[in-house]
Amino acid sequence: MNAIAEREVCAHQLAERRRAYIAEQIRDCLIGNTQTVLMSWGWPNRVTAQPREGLLEVLNDEISKSENGHALGPFLKTVLDPEEKDTATLRDLTETIIQEWADVSYECMTAQEQEALPC
Known part of the structure; x- marks a missing residue:
């Protein structure tokens, strides 16, 4: 592999690690380990501290509008049916939303x- 291609691969891997770090910070905030997280809702918004309450509200909205609200069915079944253990659908949807937020936040960050x- 030539030096230019190697640098591009390294830069891509670094960007992926940074996105994963941002996603982990968002996840920590959502579950209550922290009360704020540095992120952006999209261009041209700058990265700012977002409170946990705001994240939960937006996550709720995203889940509600996902697939015309069909994502709430698995959630309610999981919560209300003591025999139900399948949370994969809701977990996958939540992880997808978190990753999208991390990607957008990363793209809105300045180089500095x-x-x-810390990656």
């Missing part, structure tokens, strides 16, 4: 903000 990530 990206370099400040």
Whole structure:
């Protein structure tokens, strides 16, 4: 592999690690380990501290509108049926939303903000 291609691969791997770090920070905030997370809702919004309450509200909205609200069915079944153990659908949807937020936040960061990530 030539040097240019190797640098591109390394840059891509670094970007993926940074996105994963942002996703982990969002996940930690959603489950209550932290009360705020640095992220952006999209261009041209800058990366700012977002409170946990706001994240939960937006996540609720995203889940509600997903597949015309069909994502709530598995959630309610999981919560209300003590025999139900299948949370994969809701978990996958939530992980997809978190990853989208991490990707958008990463893309909205300045180079200095990206370099400040501990990855």
